[in-house]
Structures are given as C-alpha cells and as structure tokens.
Amino acid sequence: MPKLDFGPPDFHAMLPPVIKRNYGQWRYHEILKPGLLKHVAESGEALFTVRAGTPRLLNTDSVRRIADLADKYCDGYVRFTSRHNLEFLISDESRVEPLLAELKKFNIPVGGTGNSMSSIVHTQGWIHCHTPATDASGVVKAVMDELFQHYTHMDLPAKLKVAMACCLNMCGAVHCSDIAILGVHRTPPKVDHEALARGCEVPTVVASCPTAALRPNPRLKSVDVVEERCMYCGNCFTMCPAMKIMDGEHDGISIWVGGKVGNARTAPMFSKLAIPFLPNNPPRWPEVVDAVKNIVDVWAAHAIKGERVGEWINRVGWERFFELTGLPFTDKHVDDFIFSVPSFRSSTQFKW
Amino acid sequence: MPKLDFGPPDFHAMLPPVIKRNYGQWRYHEILKPGLLKHVAESGEALFTVRAGTPRLLNTDSVRRIADLADKYCDGYVRFTSRHNLEFLISDESRVEPLLAELKKFNIPVGGTGNSMSSIVHTQGWIHCHTPATDASGVVKAVMDELFQHYTHMDLPAKLKVAMACCLNMCGAVHCSDIAILGVHRTPPKVDHEALARGCEVPTVVASCPTAALRPNPRLKSVDVVEERCMYCGNCFTMCPAMKIMDGEHDGISIWVGGKVGNARTAPMFSKLAIPFLPNNPPRWPEVVDAVKNIVDVWAAHAIKGERVGEWINRVGWERFFELTGLPFTDKHVDDFIFSVPSFRSSTQFKW
Amino acid sequence: MAINKHEMPDSETPRLDELEKGPWPSFVTEMREAAGKKPAARDLMRQLEKSYGEKVGHWKHGGIVGVKGYGGGVIGRYSDSPEEFPGVREFHTLRVNQPSGWFYTSKALRQLCDVWDKHGSGLTNFHGSTGDVILLGAPTGNLQACFDDLSDIGFDLGGSGGDLRTPSACVGPARCEFANFDTLDACQKVTMAFQDELHRPQWPYKFKVKISGCPNDCVAAQARADFSLIGTWRDTLRIDQEAVKAYAAQGMDIRGEVCDHCPTRALSWDDAQKQLNLVAEDCVRCMHCINKMPRAIRPGVQKGATVLIGGKATILRSAFLSWVLVPFIKVEPPYTELLDLLRRITDWWADNAKSRERIGELIYRVGMRTFLDGVGLPAVPQMVKEPRANPYIFWRSEEVK
Amino acid sequence: MAINKHEMPDSETPRLDELEKGPWPSFVTEMREAAGKKPAARDLMRQLEKSYGEKVGHWKHGGIVGVKGYGGGVIGRYSDSPEEFPGVREFHTLRVNQPSGWFYTSKALRQLCDVWDKHGSGLTNFHGSTGDVILLGAPTGNLQACFDDLSDIGFDLGGSGGDLRTPSACVGPARCEFANFDTLDACQKVTMAFQDELHRPQWPYKFKVKISGCPNDCVAAQARADFSLIGTWRDTLRIDQEAVKAYAAQGMDIRGEVCDHCPTRALSWDDAQKQLNLVAEDCVRCMHCINKMPRAIRPGVQKGATVLIGGKATILRSAFLSWVLVPFIKVEPPYTELLDLLRRITDWWADNAKSRERIGELIYRVGMRTFLDGVGLPAVPQMVKEPRANPYIFWRSEEVK
Ligand code: SRM
Ligand code: SRM
Ligand code: SRM
Numbered sequence A, B: 001m002p003k004l005d006f007g008p009p010d011f012h013a014m015l016p017p018v019i020k021r022n023y024g025q026w027r028y029h030e031i032l033k034p035g036l037l038k039h040v041a042e043s044g045e046a047l048f049t050v051r052a053g054t055p056r057l058l059n060t061d062s063v064r065r066i067a068d069l070a071d072k073y074c075d076g077y078v079r080f081t082s083r084h085n086l087e088f089l090i091s092d093e094s095r096v097e098p099l100l101a102e103l104k105k106f107n108i109p110v111g112g113t114g115n116s117m118s119s120i121v122h123t124q125g126w127i128h129c130h131t132p133a134t135d136a137s138g139v140v141k142a143v144m145d146e147l148f149q150h151y152t153h154m155d156l157p158a159k160l161k162v163a164m165a166c167c168l169n170m171c172g173a174v175h176c177s178d179i180a181i182l183g184v185h186r187t188p189p190k191v192d193h194e195a196l197a198r199g200c201e202v203p204t205v206v207a208s209c210p211t212a213a214l215r216p217n218p219r220l221k222s223v224d225v226v227e228e229r230c231m232y233c234g235n236c237f238t239m240c241p242a243m244k245i246m247d248g249e250h251d252g253i254s255i256w257v258g259g260k261v262g263n264a265r266t267a268p269m270f271s272k273l274a275i276p277f278l279p280n281n282p283p284r285w286p287e288v289v290d291a292v293k294n295i296v297d298v299w300a301a302h303a304i305k306g307e308r309v310g311e312w313i314n315r316v317g318w319e320r321f322f323e324l325t326g327l328p329f330t331d332k333h334v335d336d337f338i339f340s341v342p343s344f345r346s347s348t349q350f351k352w
Numbered sequence C, D: 001m002a003i004n005k006h007e008m009p010d011s012e013t014p015r016l017d018e019l020e021k022g023p024w025p026s027f028v029t030e031m032r033e034a035a036g037k038k039p040a041a042r043d044l045m046r047q048l049e050k051s052y053g054e055k056v057g058h059w060k061h062g063g064i065v066g067v068k069g070y071g072g073g074v075i076g077r078y079s080d081s082p083e084e085f086p087g088v089r090e091f092h093t094l095r096v097n098q099p100s101g102w103f104y105t106s107k108a109l110r111q112l113c114d115v116w117d118k119h120g121s122g123l124t125n126f127h128g129s130t131g132d133v134i135l136l137g138a139p140t141g142n143l144q145a146c147f148d149d150l151s152d153i154g155f156d157l158g159g160s161g162g163d164l165r166t167p168s169a170c171v172g173p174a175r176c177e178f179a180n181f182d183t184l185d186a187c188q189k190v191t192m193a194f195q196d197e198l199h200r201p202q203w204p205y206k207f208k209v210k211i212s213g214c215p216n217d218c219v220a221a222q223a224r225a226d227f228s229l230i231g232t233w234r235d236t237l238r239i240d241q242e243a244v245k246a247y248a249a250q251g252m253d254i255r256g257e258v259c260d261h262c263p264t265r266a267l268s269w270d271d272a273q274k275q276l277n278l279v280a281e282d283c284v285r286c287m288h289c290i291n292k293m294p295r296a297i298r299p300g301v302q303k304g305a306t307v308l309i310g311g312k313a314t315i316l317r318s319a320f321l322s323w324v325l326v327p328f329i330k331v332e333p334p335y336t337e338l339l340d341l342l343r344r345i346t347d348w349w350a351d352n353a354k355s356r357e358r359i360g361e362l363i364y365r366v367g368m369r370t371f372l373d374g375v376g377l378p379a380v381p382q383m384v385k386e387p388r389a390n391p392y393i394f395w396r397s398e399e400v401k
C-alpha cells in the first residue's frame, strides 16, 4: 500500500547550495550573452544560469543525459523553466564555457533570454490527445527551425513569446501570446446518434455548446446540430464521444497575435486573430512557418526597442498591421461572440 | 385636408443673409468672451454669435420675445443649439453690445462657450412622462443655479457637458456625459395581475426584461417578478401599464461621470457610476446639487488644461477619483451585466 | 423669456415657487405666465406641485392618439387624477419636425406660437432631445386641427414609435469652418426621402439618424443615433506654417497644448524652426490640433464622412456607441450613395429584427458578418478597435469546399 | 538529448523523418531513440506517421483510469486502431506533481527515469503546460505499480478532472531579485494544504493556482490560473541614485528607455542632476523601470501579493484574464490568510457553480457583488478598470428600507 497525499518532493532538497546560501538575497542580474544569465547576491556571490532548449518531449535516456550534465557542471542540480527550457545553475564561473561547449557538441541550443524568442509552449496534438485539429510538436519543430536564430540571438525588439495549442481548449494558453498558433476545426461535429443515445446525457451535451447550436432530438434520444450556429469549438465532443469533430480534410491552423501576460509597462492583453485559417500540411507546415516568420519580420522591422508585438500594434494600429503584413482583413476578424461590442471601433479615429 | 409628408420647412429660408452669403466658406473662429463667438469667412466677412441659456420649457410669450430680439438685432433670424441654447446671429458688430445689454435686462444668461459648462440636456420628468423616477426640469434648475458661474465664465479645464434623464430610458442621452444625473427606481414593479391579464401579452412582457426577472404565471395569465433578478429598469412597465414601477419613497437619483461624445483627442466614452443613489428631495434636491458641485470642484482643481472629466479620471485613475471626491466605492460600482468582464482590472497595475 | 413676478400670496404651488429663485431661467416662471391664460398650464403646475410633494409622477401609461394619415408624431398622455386636474385630463404632445440646424425666422416662430396658443397649452420645448419642437399638451380633440394649422404654416410632424425618428444635424457649413459636407442639406434630404417611414411606424422599433460635420460630433450622433454620419477627410490636413508662427508668437505652448495631446503623436513641434511637422499617415483626424489652432490648421480637401452604426441608449442590452461601418463616403447631392445605403440598412433591419430590437442589438445578436452580408458591405479593419480574441469563427459552407 | 542518427533505410516513418532535420532539438529523434527499446514508443511513432498522412488524430475519446485512493492524475488514452498499433492500445499518461519551481537533483531525475522505463513508454514531457512532469503512455495494468514506485521515490501525482490542478510558481527567491515573497514555499504549502482536493475530484470543474513573485508574472498566472497570486509591494520603490548615475554614464537613454515607458509617467529624468524623480503615489508597480535598471531600482520593502481571480482559457464564455480581488495580502508562513481565503473561495465556488463552470464564469454569471458577499470581501476600486457604465444596479432589500 503506497502512501497517499504526501505531495510533491520538498523543493528545498532540490536547490543547489549556492541558491540555498543566497535564497531571497539576490541583488541584481545581468544577461552576459544569449542564454547566459548572471545573478549577483547581496553577499556578492554570483550564480550563472545557462538556458537551453529542449523538444519538451524527452525520452528517459535524454533525461539521464541532462542529469549527467548537471552532475558534471552544476553540483548535481538543474531546473526547468515555465516555458520548458532547461536551466543549468552554475556557481563556479569557470565551468560556464565548458558546459556551453558540451551543449554545442550535443546540438542543444542555448538562448531564449532577454530580447530573444523563447521556446514555444505547446500541447499534445496527434501524439496524445483525442480532439486536436492539428499536431503540436511537429508544427513547433518546423517553426523553431525557421526562427532558430531568434532563439540564439537577442536580436528582436523585445521578448517574443510564441505558443501553440492543437484545439480550442487552448492547453498551451495561447490566448495571451505574442504569436499564437492554434489548431481549428471548421466543420460541425458529425453526430453518431446511436452512440449518443447509448453513452451521453442529452441535456449535458446540449448545455455544452457555447453558441446554442445543439437541439435535443427526442425521437433518437440524441441531439441535432444547427449547423449555421456551430463554430466547431469541439466542446460537445469533449462532453460526448459521439460528436466527432476531427476532419482531416478541413481542419487546420489559425494565427493570433499581440497578446502578453505580464504587467510590464502595459497590462496583459489577449492575442487577436491575424489569420483565420492555414492548411494542415505536415510534416513541415510551410504555410504556417511562413506566416509566423512574416509577422516576426514585420514586427522586428517596425517596432521600436522594447515593444512587444501587441504594444507595437497598439501604437501603429491594426489597420497598419494588416497593411504591413499584407494579411487580408475579413469578416472573420470581427468578433461576434459575447464581448463583441466593446471591440468595435466606436470612434472616427482610425487610419486609412 | 392637410398636406401630408411635406417634411420640415426648407432650412434655406431660415438662414440669415450673412450665412447665405458665406455658406460653407467659414475660415476660422474666435471666442471673444463667454457666450460670444466670432466666425470669419473666406470673404473676410464676420458673423457674431451670442449664445444664451433658456429653461427649454418655454411659453409662447417667451418664444415671441425671442422673435422680437431676433428682429431687433439679427435681421429676424435666430437658432437653437443641439443643447437647447439660443444663438443670436449678428452680422453687424455694433449690435452685439446692445443685445447683450438687453439680455441682461431680461436676466437671460449668456455663456456656454469654450471651456465653460453648457446647459443641461434633459427630459420630461414629472411634467410629461409616465415612468420617471424623478423630475427633470426641477433638478436641472437647481443644479444650474448652483453652477451658474461656470456657464457665464470660461473658468473650467475644458468643456463641461452635464445631462439629466429621469429614468433608465435615458432620453437625455446621459450615457456619454461628463456628468450625468439619472433618475433610478430601486424597487421591483408591483404587478397588477388583473390589469395584466386584461391588457398585456405575457410573452411580450416576459421578453422585455433584460435580466430575465419575469416568469409567466399561467394561473393568473400574468407574470411574476423574481425579485432578486430585478434591477428596476422599468422596461416591463414601458411594455405594460400593469407593471407599476414608480415608488415615491424609494425612487431617486444616481450620478455618473466621465463620459464624452466627440472624438476630440480621445474616443467617445460612456459615463461611469459615481454615486448609486441620492434621495429625491424636491424642490431643490440639495444632495444632488452638492454632489455635482463637489465633482466639478474636484475636477476643476485637479485636471490639467484641456482635460475633460473622463480624460482627467483616466489619467489619474478611478482609485484616485474616489479618493479625491471622497465618494465611497461599493459593490454597486462593479458591473454585473453583459459586458462586465472587460471592465474588470485584469492587471496588477493600480494605485493604492 | 418669461418675466418672473415673485409676489404670489397663498400660492397654490409653494414648492415650485422655490424654483423661481436663482439666476438660471426658470421653467416654473414659464409655466406660471402661461397659467395666467391657459387652464391646462395651471393644472399642469398644480399636478406637478403634487408630484413634488409625493415624489411620484401623475401621468397614466401612454395611450395612442394621432392625426389622420400618420401613425406617429404625437405622444398620448392622460392625468391619473383628472378630477383633481381637469385641465390636463388629456395632455398630448406633438413632435414638430424642426428645420435643419434649428434655424428659424422670427416669423416662423410666431406662427408656431399662434397655432399653439390656439390649440394647446401654450407650453413648448425648444427642443426635445431628439431635436423636434415639442408642443407640450393638447386635448385629443384639438390634435387634428392643430396639425392642420401646422401644415398650413409649413411645419410637419416628426417621428415617434417604430419609425424613423426626426433626423438632426449640426450647424455645419452654415456657421462652422470644420464642416466636411453640407450637414443641413443632407439632413433635409434624408428626412424628405424617408417621409413615409418617419410618419408611419412600420419598423421593429425606433431608428435615429444624426449628422455631424466633423469628428467633434456636435449633435452627439455617435451616442444617440442608430445611423451616425460624421464628417471626415481622406487626405492630409492643411497646415499654414505662417499662421502657426503667429500662434507661437502669441505665446501659445504648441508642444504642450497641441502636440502632446495628439493621440498618435503624428504632430511634432520644431521649436527651432517654429514649425509643426506632421506624419500624415499617422493622423487619425481627431480634430484636436484643428480645434486648438483653427487659423492655422484645416481639414484636407477630399471631404466626406464616416458612417457609424448601432448607437443607442441602455435599454435592453446596454448603451452602445455607434461603430465604424463605412470609413469614407462622399456626401454630395443628390446623395444617392448615402440614401441607398440607408435604405439597404433599414430594409435589412426591418426584415430581421425582433420587436423592439434596435439595429445595434440586432447586429450584436447575429454578428457583423451576417449584417455585412445582408447590406453588401466589405469588412475593413477600421470597423474594429482590435480583431476578435476568441476563436469562435464561423465559416460559410462554400468556403470549406 | 537524444542523438540524431539520420540513416534509416526503408523508414517506417518517412514524414516524421523530415522533422529530424533542422537545428531545433527534434521530438522525433526522442521517440526514435525510445522506439529502439520500447514497442509502445515505436507504435506511437507509427500511429503518428499515419496521422501525418491522414491529418487526423488516432486516439479514442478519453476513458477513465486511475490509481487506488485517487480520482485524478491519470489521463486515459486508447488507440482507435489497436490492431494496427498494439503498442499503444492503452497509452495512459501520468501527471506527476513537480517540485516547486521545477528544481531537480540529478538523482531525482534518474529515479523518475528508472520508474518510467520500468512501467511506461520511456517518453516524457518536461513539463506539461500546467507544470506537471508528464509520463507519456503506460498500459492500464501498469498504472498502479508505477504509482507505487513513484511514491517510493517521493513523487506524488498531480491533478486532473474536477479538482485542484497542480499549482506552480516562478523561480522567485531561489534566483530572482524581484520576488516579493517566497513563491516556492507558498506553492508547496498550498499544494500540501489541498492534497485531498488535488487528488480526488470533488469540484464542479478544474481550479488552477499559479504564483508569481512580481508583476512580470513569469508563470503566466493571470492568463492561466483561476487564482493568481502575484507579488507586489505596498510602499515606494527604492532608487539608488548613484547606481542610476552609473547607468547614465554607461550611455543608457534613461528618459527614452525608462521614463517614456512608465505607464503613469510617475518617473521623470532630471538630466542636469542625472537623477530620477518619482511621484510615488502615481507608480502602479509595472516593473518597467526595475526591469530596465535592476542595479538601481528595487521594489519597496512592504512586500506581499495581489490576489487576482477568474483567469482561464476560451471554453465556454471566452478566455478571461484574472482580475484584482485583493489588492494586497501578506504572504508569509504559515500562510493562514492565504489558505483561508483560498478555502473560502473554493468553497463558495463548489457550492454555487454548475457542472463545468470555472469560477470566473460563475462570477460573470452571478456578479462580483454576490461573490464578494459569499467570500466576505469588500469592493474596492482596484477591482475595476472603470466602474459600471450601465444603470442596472441591484439593491439588497435591507438597503431600501
Ligand atoms: C526562468 C523564468 C521563470 C521561471 O520560473 O521559469 C523567467 C525568468 C526571468 N524573467 Fe521572466 N521568466 C520566465 C517566464 C516569463 C513569462 C511567462 C512565459 O514566458 O510564459 C513572462 C510573461 C510573458 C508575457 O508577458 O507574455 C515573463 C516576463 C518577464 C518580463 C517582462 C517582459 C516584458 O514584457 O518586457 C521580465 C522583465 C525583463 O525581461 O525585462 C522578466 C524577467 C525575468 C528575469 C530577468 C528575472 C530575474 O531577474 O531573474 C529572469 C530572466 C529573464 C530572461 O530570460 O531574460 N520576465 N517571464 C521563465 C523563463 C521562461 C523561458 O524559458 O523562456
Ligand atoms: C452650436 C453647437 C452646434 C450646433 O449645431 O448646435 C456647437 C458649436 C461649436 N462647437 Fe461643438 N457645438 C455644439 C455641441 C457640441 C457637442 C454635443 C453636445 O454638447 O451635446 C459636442 C460633443 C460633446 C462631447 O464630446 O461630449 C461638441 C464638441 C465640440 C468640440 C470638442 C470638445 C472637446 O472634447 O474638446 C469642439 C472643439 C473645441 O471646442 O475646441 C467643438 C467646437 C465647436 C465650435 C468651435 C465649432 C466652430 O468652429 O464653430 C462651435 C462653438 C463651440 C463653443 O461653444 O465653444 N465642439 N459640441 C453645439 C452647441 C451646444 C451648446 O449649446 O452648448
Ligand atoms: C420627449 C423626449 C424627452 C425630452 O424631454 O426631450 C423623450 C420622451 C420619451 N421617450 Fe425618449 N424621448 C426623447 C429622446 C430620446 C433620446 C435622445 C435622442 O433621441 O437623441 C433617447 C436616447 C437615444 C436612443 O434612442 O437610444 C431616448 C430613449 C428612449 C428609450 C430607450 C430606447 C433604447 O433603445 O434604449 C425609450 C423607451 C422606449 O422606446 O420604449 C424612450 C421612450 C420615451 C417615451 C416615449 C416614454 C415611453 O416609455 O413610452 C417618452 C415620452 C415622454 C413624454 O410623455 O413626452 N426614449 N429618447 C425626447 C424626444 C423629443 C424629440 O422628439 O425631440
């Protein structure tokens, strides 16, 4: 009989000695170069952090290799960041360059600090989920390959936070990212009436629809989809397997821009629709890669130093964003859900 | 048999010759003093406008007196403004001072231009409407008496647009005013079931309620009010006389601030709740008068030149507005209707 | 205005009398003067005095009255205490369509007074907040005769009920250098083109049109009109640098008062050259610099208007401010494009709205997408402050092969 | 990380192979290495290859699996083509609660690997986007044994279903000079205090807690947590004017890079004195000046946190960002105030929410008023960007005598 409810390991046991000594006593930091942070404590002691990229999906051998590196350079400690990067925590400056050399040997990229692009927070996709409109890891790999230099160089106007989620559930929390890549369905669910009658509760399924597109079908003990009210969110499928939503032909990807989470300078913002649909084109999703690259390039070319994507757009205006990126503005860009009205331009102030 | 559908008189016949001559050819204007505008045309010709206040409710003798003044000083022409002020249009500068003198004699105030307070746009109240929560003209008179000097002097940081409506229908369009005075009910309608069954359609009445506070009562062929869902808007009364909403004891006035309509500098804004309730205290509503005066005084003391009330508040923050005015912030100030969420502070940026 | 005589021993209206004091012109004084001639005005005062005591109104709910051939234009009103106040037993209001821009000859004003003294209470509002002349209080039996006489002097009724409400316009080219089109004429022509819709309620609810010559929006069109027409220009504003220098010479703090309030910082002040520099494509035509320096800065020359849609007050789903529908439209006689657009919009609304659903609320319910399809307009970025943040995107079946 | 060997003649996964090219570390390479040892990993690749061809997933809908004594922590997953891919017939995921701040000893990592090699596919996510260690793919029969072994090495499961989800925290005091409280300890203590709620779904839906040490919000708490705890300070930030001068001497454009981006213009630069001036009461603690000049500017000394409520992703009523609930709270051991508040909030939510209604959506439905009453907190202006604009104000019957 195992113990229950003992909780996660106490993090204190996982902290390297240099951190234990200076816990809560850090005084300032510097970014020495991309991927290399130096934190200095009140005590004068310094801590060097090397940030390195991973594919997030790791096999156990890889994890062991990380453990080896931690032993070799970091007194046996390592951490991961909130965006799934690795951080090697080094108390002895002389170990920094050897570690960087060894990471280079393993082709492990170092970067993601300061005004660079960090890794793409993402989700399961076809690897492990039941509702995706696209894969996650594959898209992320293709995009990271293309934007790689922005990970290893701090050559952008500000931090660039890209996220990816494979369906509207948005497990990657893409809704507040500088650039978000979001899998979308575009066809209403196909109801398997028999399976529904057998396995799901009609009222629960009906209630699951945000746009009231489901009507009970008492005859079949099932539900019907009012197709023109359905916006393919897949929430009914989450509630009931009989509402098949995946559609290999019509599923694909949408692109969102200008979100941010932190309160630095400006308040957090949601990402807004830039491109309603791009096709699923595995294995390398060239349309998606090009679209993301285009947006990054236009932002990098036009933003002033320190401006996140959304801050830049707010300054120049969305009219200008669509013009500069060459993206078409369509009626899909105009909100039509609950909070639509506050998003409308109730002003004559706009640019041509 | 009268003619039908002949429409309003052609305005061309109502324009003074100086305007006809320079129609569409105005070049610039100056405000010579409060209530006195000078417009100069491309032709070099000048037009002097004297703006004067009225109680809006005029008897025919008063209107005839205005016509007399128009004949005497303005070649027989006069206009009213979109805020119900009078405008005397004078082509001959030498007539300006005599007109001003005569207006003074009649105790007709001159002002409302530039950075002053104009007249209060308002509604019928107990004089002619069936749903008011307060009177309009009486409140307006009391407030204008108190703030009179701001009408006749351009002594404010910016224009001050005050409006008043006697119920939530908001006929005065108070929803976008620097300061809005709004009559409010605070008790649910009392249903006269018999009258309802006789005179109103149950589904129409039920549908009229914005917060779904009405349930059909099939037994009585009437409706019941779910009291905790009712916010006393009176819309059911508009649809059905059996839903009596007026309540002499509990009706009163709320105060709203910071709205604007024009696009000058900043986009139009709604007025926001400042004071949820002040009692009806006719004939001079001292609580309302004091409340409006307080807000005007605090704004005038703190705004920088050119800042409308809402622009000032946006700069200093609502936290500061409540602090400076000494008004209590309550849960009533927090929106709980359809568009509430976008009004919440989704940021750690605020003032103590 | 009415002449205030303060001596009235044993007044019937002690509370109202308080409102004859103070510097602002008194509506009570107006009523009192009328009361001397008209029992209706006197009973109105007496009933109002009662309201001031009890803090409730004393009018019954609505009541449909009107004149032959029209369905709107008169607001029915009956006292709930007709025995006590027989003069206001029936006290209906006529809404009289004002001339564009609220311009009058003294003759027209006197004619209106004569008609109203003959048939009504002698009390008016100049004007109602929609813009009509309000003739306040006549018995049912007088309405038709009153209208007949109005029609003789050339005044028609305005709107009420489910119809077009009386359009209104700012003073515009008649006296304002900022007007980008002829607001007064456009208002007149729209009113004439929709006479049937104005006079005969046939729509789901009210529909308001207001017309301002520039973004200052002096008729509050964006807040109060379903269809707001607001002047603008398509090219660059015009700066007269000599006049700028003159303002500077007079001691104006051009950087502080003008440039610092330019919402997009399109304007900057070169203190050395005493010159205003403009990044033309960043100007959002907010009027600020023009308002501050009318002698130096003017709108461009490609003039027209922006059409905004959906403005309204609170009932039912909150107040809406009109939002951009057509960024730029020419507004020139014979106004074909404007009238055509207005027709398409009201047709679509009339076809699709529920009872008592303003067009803004209908669009909110069905989405801009559906509305744009319905009226045949393209989506443009100017319509939104920002694109949608939620991923609930609809696709037309033909778009998804 | 996995070592990429590019020679595989007659590959079973030609499409996936394309994703072994390029500079970013490849998840395919990870899978391929594991596939050499684990049939499950190989079949995962083969099934994924099929998905890449057909552009659809090949997993069945959900499926409830778990370990004894717990209701959450395992996500059930079954292949829809078990004959074709028997290795992933059952391919369930364990969510393992990470240590606060994602710190590990190499020993702990190796122990996790050993357990997972024994029972599962050998594939992991470091980490899932909620923050757990994701052990990706084990058959039903292995789940209990796997958990038993995890428990032996001191790793417990995280949340799934209608329960508290695994809380997470930024690195905080462990390595960041901006931390206003001990994020890691607070996270640990919250997690321990809610073990029952974390492991046994008993709530209407998921509930997430995320903890950031300052407004930079490095765990994205405001976007992703129902309960977001974000460090702040109650007094004035501390400026070391000597250090400021040093930045200036290094050529930093302090006015342009720092002051011009201060959202309230609380900071100004005195170029003559080379001094930063602060209007303390205007500072909204946006971190910008501190971020730019960490050697010169620091948070104040009265440290604590702001509690924000309601953050969540899109489903059902749109994404919400957490909004201010308690402007300032002390966050110090034993965290009584914090834990108590969290308890009141989750209790109220559990009592009032519909099934699958996040707390933000419940508050949206019933109003902040009702929520504040329920949890016994006062309304404060910090809660809103602006007060209500609609006049639909509710009164308690006792307030209206
Ligand atoms: C390691 C990490 C915390 C952790 O517990 O894991 C972290 C660490 C630091 N963050 Fe962060 N942030 C981390 C995720 C975030 C996030 C969350 C996210 O990315 O999902 C945010 C909010 C993002 C957003 O706004 O959308 C975040 C917004 C910031 C900011 C404000 C950025 C801005 O908008 O200007 C700063 C301040 C700065 O960099 O000037 C900051 C500053 C820092 C500092 C400088 C704090 C310090 O003094 O040590 C650290 C190094 C920053 C760097 O990389 O340049 N950190 N930081 C996270 C690294 C993620 C990664 O691998 O890339
Ligand atoms: C006469 C009138 C138009 C009419 O057709 O009747 C009018 C006339 C002028 N307006 Fe206006 N406005 C008139 C109602 C409005 C309104 C509507 C309202 O008050 O309900 C607005 C929008 C109010 C709002 O934003 O809430 C309005 C916002 C402006 C503005 C922008 C004000 C600001 O926010 O700074 C200007 C520009 C300025 O004054 O610098 C302006 C400027 C002007 C100018 C200077 C235009 C001109 O060059 O002739 C006129 C004299 C202004 C003055 O009084 O100082 N007018 N003006 C209206 C007079 C109403 C009154 O009796 O007080
Ligand atoms: C007379 C007037 C007030 C005044 O003293 O000036 C007025 C008076 C009434 N309005 Fe109004 N409204 C008047 C301008 C407005 C305005 C302002 C405007 O038009 O610019 C508004 C706000 C703008 C708007 O339309 O949204 C306005 C919004 C309402 C509403 C709420 C409409 C909404 O969609 O939110 C109602 C309720 C209704 O229609 O049932 C309403 C209803 C009424 C009724 C008919 C009462 C009713 O429930 O049936 C009032 C008749 C009073 C009476 O006995 O004379 N009145 N009403 C205004 C018309 C005068 C005129 O024709 O010139």
Ligand code: SRM
Binding pocket: A122, A123, A124, A128, A129, A130, A131, A169, A170, A171, A172, A173, A238, D062, D075, D077, D093, D095, D127, D128, D129, D130, D131, D132, D133, D134, D158, D166, D206, D208, D223, D224, D225, D311, D312, D313, D314, D315, D316, D358
């Ligand atoms: C594994 C993970 C994605 C990943 O690859 O990292 C994940 C995977 C799933 N999420 Fe998630 N969510 C994961 C983090 C998130 C996050 C991010 C976060 O927690 O910070 C969000 C957005 C934040 C939020 O909660 O609002 C998120 C929002 C959702 C939602 C929508 C919830 C909403 O209220 O909008 C659903 C739908 C549902 O619950 O029915 C969902 C449902 C799911 C389900 C259980 C699918 C379902 O419909 O039942 C996915 C199981 C996939 C699988 O087979 O493994 N997942 N999910 C993340 C959990 C890993 C971990 O424990 O560390």
Ligand code: SF4
Binding pocket: A123, A124, A125, A129, A130, A131, A132, A133, A165, A166, A167, A168, A169, A170, A171, A172
């Ligand atoms: S985003 Fe959707 S498809 Fe992707 S892991 Fe989350 S629930 Fe599954």
Ligand code: SF4
Binding pocket: A188, A189, A208, A209, A210, A211, A212, A213, A214, A225, A229, A230, A231, A232, A233, A234, A235, A236, A237, A243, A245
């Ligand atoms: S996919 Fe979404 S919108 Fe369509 S029926 Fe299902 S729940 Fe409703």
Ligand code: SF4
Binding pocket: B123, B124, B125, B129, B130, B131, B132, B133, B165, B166, B167, B168, B169, B170, B171, B172
């Ligand atoms: S605001 Fe209300 S009470 Fe006043 S006139 Fe309009 S409808 Fe009547």
Ligand code: SF4
Binding pocket: B188, B189, B208, B209, B210, B211, B212, B213, B214, B225, B229, B230, B231, B232, B233, B234, B235, B236, B237, B243, B245
């Ligand atoms: S007063 Fe308003 S909220 Fe109350 S029942 Fe009537 S319509 Fe509904």
Ligand code: SF4
Binding pocket: C170, C171, C172, C176, C177, C178, C179, C180, C212, C213, C214, C215, C216, C217, C218, C219, C231
């Ligand atoms: S809206 Fe513009 S054009 Fe019309 S009066 Fe006002 S300032 Fe002049």
Ligand code: SF4
Binding pocket: C237, C261, C262, C263, C264, C265, C266, C267, C278, C282, C283, C284, C285, C286, C287, C288, C289, C290
């Ligand atoms: S009109 Fe407004 S936006 Fe344009 S330059 Fe002038 S101040 Fe700036």
Ligand code: SF4
Binding pocket: D170, D171, D172, D173, D176, D177, D178, D179, D180, D212, D213, D214, D215, D216, D217, D218, D219, D231
């Ligand atoms: S949230 Fe603040 S305290 Fe935490 S790591 Fe980021 S910057 Fe440091």
Ligand code: SF4
Binding pocket: D237, D261, D262, D263, D264, D265, D266, D267, D278, D282, D283, D284, D285, D286, D287, D288, D289, D290
């Ligand atoms: S923390 Fe932000 S708001 Fe405060 S002074 Fe610094 S930049 Fe300004």
